[in-house]
Amino acid sequence: MDAQRGWEIENAIKLVDPARDALYRYDTDKVKKINEAKPWRTDPNHYKHVRISAVALVKMVMHARSGGDIEVMGLMIGYVDHETFIVTDALRLPVEGTETRVNASSEADEYMVNFLERSRQAGQMENAVGWYHSHPGYGCWLSGIDVGTQELYQTINEPFLAVVIDPHRTISAGKVEIGAFRTYPKDYSGGGGESTTDGGAAVPMAKAADFGAHANRYYSLEVSHYKSTLDSKILEALWNKYWVQTLSSSPLFTNRDYVTNQIADIAAKTAQVLDNMKKNSSLPPMGPRPKGNNDQLAKVVKAAEKIASEEKMGLMAAMVKGKVFAPQAQATDDAARNIANNGGDTQMADAKAA
Numbered sequence: 001m002d003a004q005r006g007w008e009i010e011n012a013i014k015l016v017d018p019a020r021d022a023l024y025r026y027d028t029d030k031v032k033k034i035n036e037a038k039p040w041r042t043d044p045n046h047y048k049h050v051r052i053s054a055v056a057l058v059k060m061v062m063h064a065r066s067g068g069d070i071e072v073m074g075l076m077i078g079y080v081d082h083e084t085f086i087v088t089d090a091l092r093l094p095v096e097g098t099e100t101r102v103n104a105s106s107e108a109d110e111y112m113v114n115f116l117e118r119s120r121q122a123g124q125m126e127n128a129v130g131w132y133h134s135h136p137g138y139g140c141w142l143s144g145i146d147v148g149t150q151e152l153y154q155t156i157n158e159p160f161l162a163v164v165i166d167p168h169r170t171i172s173a174g175k176v177e178i179g180a181f182r183t184y185p186k187d188y189s190g191g192g193g194e195s196t197t198d199g200g201a202a203v204p205m206a207k208a209a210d211f212g213a214h215a216n217r218y219y220s221l222e223v224s225h226y227k228s229t230l231d232s233k234i235l236e237a238l239w240n241k242y243w244v245q246t247l248s249s250s251p252l253f254t255n256r257d258y259v260t261n262q263i264a265d266i267a268a269k270t271a272q273v274l275d276n277m278k279k280n281s282s283l284p285p286m287g288p289r290p291k292g293n294n295d296q297l298a299k300v301v302k303a304a305e306k307i308a309s310e311e312k313m314g315l316m317a318a319m320v321k322g323k324v325f326a327p328q329a330q331a332t333d334d335a336a337r338n339i340a341n342n343g344g345d346t347q348m349a350d351a352k353a354a
Contacts, residue, residue: 140179
């Protein structure tokens with residue numbers, strides 16, 4: 001359980017209201033009033049926060065990791081409270097994705113409707129409050145297709161949000177790489193700026209155009225995590241599976257293709273910045289000079305440092321696992337070898353010696 005505790009600390013998961021489990025109390029009247037008032041229509045930035053339960057977070061991360069390099073999609077269950085989305089649970093959707101996109105089909109929509117109907121029949125009154133999908137290796141932001149999907153959901157099923165998880169960066173960093181977003185109305189002109197914390201430098205060059213083209217059509221929400229006493233048993237069961245997956249894998253091995261691509265991308269960006277600098281140096285001394293090369297180089301250096309830091313963490317994790325498990329593995333191999341060479345009579349002696 002120490003590993004689970006460390007994961008909770010790393011992802012800032014806080015225990016709230018342990019006596020009454022307040023975030024799991026669904027207030028039908030309160031939610032009805034919010035839906036009738038529709039505050040998001042007068043203020044496109046009305047929703048500012050997302051609180052995701054530890055159970056939902058683990059489910060989403062496990063789902064994202066299971067997809068590998070293929071994007072996956074799921075549904076989030078919960079409710080809204082003033083300016084905050086409360087996500088209490090998450091489920092996978094039967095959606096076929098590719099390495100670059102994921103689209104909800106009519107089959108997925110039918111699945112969602114049936115699930116919510118059966119949940120209400122069973123007494124679970126929470127609504128669908130958002131969808132999540134993975135961006136394997138290229139950060140948490142919305143592509144043009146994602147923006148279109150989110151705009152559609154916000155049109156027919158408000159209040160609704162989009163969550164993006166990067167499973168490759170999660171493995172490398174040891175902390176869940178996650179972002180939450182909402183789109184602006186089509187006639188809204190107040191949006192602008194990059195909607196991710198690390199900016200475009202961490203986005204691969206192949207995705208850079210799509211990243212910048214739609215940044216003014218959505219905004220990001222602050223994401224925090226919580227757990228309740230109601231989560232304990234479910235979280236413990238999920239954690240056992242999550243921890244086995246984590247323990248049995250090495251970031252250096254699992255993410256080798258991702259890291260190789262990241263290094264190649266950094267090299268290409270560096271060459272591009274240096275090429276721009278050479279072009280600028282050939283301009284007349286008194287003529288106008290483009291700005292931003294130093295800023296771009298600083299962003300590339302920052303992205304490179306992040307990759308190096310993640311690789312060091314992966315190496316340290318491999319060394320710790322080697323120190324902990326190598327002696328036991330060697331003892332097991334020796335015992336098996338003795339049994340194979342001397343017969344089963346030595347099995348009890350080996351067991352006693354161990």
